[in-house]
Amino acid sequence: MRKTDILILGNGAAGSSAAFAAKQTAPELNVLVLSKEDEPVYSAPALPDLLSGELTRAQVTVSPWDDYRNAGIEALCASAVRIDAGTRTVILENGGEVSYGELILATGSQPIRLRKMQGTGLPGNFVMKTIADVEDMAAYGGSRAVVVGSGAIGIEGSMALKARGFEQVVMVEALEWLSPKSLDRATSDELKAKLESFGVKVLTGEAVQGVLGETKVEGVRTEKRDIPCDLILWGIGMRPDTELAKAAGIECGASGAILTDDHMRTNLPHVYACGDCTESVDVFSGQRGAYLFWEPARRGGAAAGVNAAEEGQDVRQENRPRVFLGTTPFFLTNKGGLSILAMGRTEAQLAEGRGTVLEEKKDGVYRRLLFEDGKLAGAQMLGTLEDADLFAAQIRKNAMQREDTWDLTEPVPNLEQLSLQEAVFFLRKQRRNAFSK
Amino acid sequence: MKRVTFDPYRCDLCGVCSAACSLVKTGKFDASQSRIRIETAGSRVPLRAAVCRHCEEPACVTACMRGIIDQDPQTGLVTRRHDGCFRCAACAVSCPAGACVLDEALNAFTACDLCGGDPLCVKVCLTGALRFEDDAENSAHLRALYAEKMFEEREELPGELTDAQWEEICSILNAEGLSVAPDELRRGCR
Ligand SMILES: Cc1cc2nc3c(=O)[nH]c(=O)nc-3n(C[C@H](O)[C@H](O)[C@H](O)COP(=O)(O)OP(=O)(O)OC[C@H]3O[C@@H](n4cnc5c(N)ncnc54)[C@H](O)[C@@H]3O)c2cc1C
Ligand code: SF4
Ligand code: SF4
16 A cells, blocks of 8 residues: 555645645655646646637646656546545555545536436537547537537637637527626626627527437537537536545535635545635635635645645644635636626625616726625626726625724715716725725 | 835825836836836825735735746745736736736736836835835834824825936936936826
8 A cells, every 4th residue: 555644636726736835844744646637737727728729738737747746746647436534545446545644635626517418428519627628629620619608618618719710609508698696787798799799609598408419419409599510518617526525424515515624624634625626705705605716726725735734744733724714706707808807796696775886888898896885795897907906805805894993994975976987986095095094 | 025115195196116117127118017006096196006015925826827926935026937928817816916917028917026126116216105125114114104194185286396306317217227318208107
């Protein structure tokens, strides 16, 4: 049996961060990271650019294998099938066993697939999660695509297929407007117009009912029509990958993702978790859930790595553990002339009768601010990133209701009578006062 | 570590910091390319200098989707490997200081690099609104500001630079190998 001090399941954004942080914290401990893919950590958010052809394989790599070797981190392409927390052992698919001092779960997430729907098993059905998915899609070819789903992957995937030279790209969304979890209808309308100007056809309020074709994908059937196509990109969401954890008795939250404390510890001793497989607090709404984003995966991974290494070294008593206080889920796309940024709550999520919405459309820029009781609760913008930091800070403070008085925000007075720009000026002044006071 | 700090009560909104920054970083006057920006609320009242603070726990480092922003473990300086940037803007959106700028020539997002330890913006700021100071001085300075200005709104509006001051700034720039005439500089600051 192979023995490790720190064993990490997963070599994505979270697992690799954990590995580098652990090794840096405790160089004398041996660190092994396992992955189902034989790839060093790469940027999943850059995959649309790999698909469009704008970036090469080497350019989406975040840390090449040399970085692992130089840091003294071992990596193995192997799938774990069981965790035995009692004996502190992980069993591999190939029958091998690895014992650990500390275990970090960074198993990430899996794309949702509609396996029961007719035709979804045919060649021509694709998801976009890994480098291999993108390479398969690129190799498959074709000139007509249907993209199902209008979240970040649907939007960026559509743009990428268009940039790759596809003649027809049709985005199909079952709900009434695009990304309704992040955008209001008015923002979605602006976005839709923008996407169509890039040549992406957008159909909303139209659920996909089946895939057409006998031996390969030939089209998509929706409630309203048949759309002929060569390939389908399914972007209908990702789900935390927690199978191993659940089987080992690791506690999960209502979202289905692994529960950790703010030191990234699970309910089992010597077992940590980080990244897409974990539940966290959305600091823009105060809600707990499974929020699958790059930045918290990197930050949470580093925290898990440092804390596990210190526990492994038994220096925990001397050092304060690294804390992870929540996720800042930015809905962000900034490529090929399309810039969308949304954060915080949507109009539907504001308390009834207490919301105010301000919007502004000027010089091709659309901005929309949502307030509850006069305090900023959400922001949506197209074509600009200006004041992103101001909005993020305000929304976070209001959602988390921090009591550190210098940091409290005040409601914007006479909000109903203000233009969006005037409200932004008020918020800027308020920040200055909070800072220089 | 030493950081660029800003006292809004001293700033005259002359625009010299941004002009000089764009000149030294890109070879021409273009405030949109400056790594420092003085924010206002539409009026002539300066509020904040948006400039990289080389944070202790930099959000840009964990946010960067290419992993090309690094923090030097010894000096704390936050640096970027620009050629890997794919302009996703994650750093820009996550930065609490609003400090990230899209550099058109580099085709990459970037932020203040403190000019290698001797920031030009601070040198050309004749009012003393910008300072380059270490953490202890910096917090002492903020505490002094706090005591002094507790509930006060700035009342007097910023002044204008005198001809002698424009000349002085030009000679500072000249000493840096940036030869600019006062008229040119004035235009560049608009
Ligand atoms: C196309 C795309 C675009 C995205 N765009 C954005 C964006 O714009 N902004 C943003 O914030 N986020 C974006 N994301 C999300 C972001 O990439 C993820 O949140 C982040 O990569 C999660 O990292 P992770 O390490 O937690 O999980 P993953 O990247 O899922 O990594 C999981 C790792 O665990 C391994 N693993 C799983 N099970 C086992 C097992 N049993 N044994 C061994 N190894 C195992 C896998 O092989 C993999 O290495 C995007 C994602 C995709 C796919
Ligand atoms: S760019 Fe922003 S987040 Fe990064 S170190 Fe500078 S101020 Fe901090
Ligand atoms: S814009 Fe460039 S530097 Fe900024 S996060 Fe994206 S890749 Fe990193």
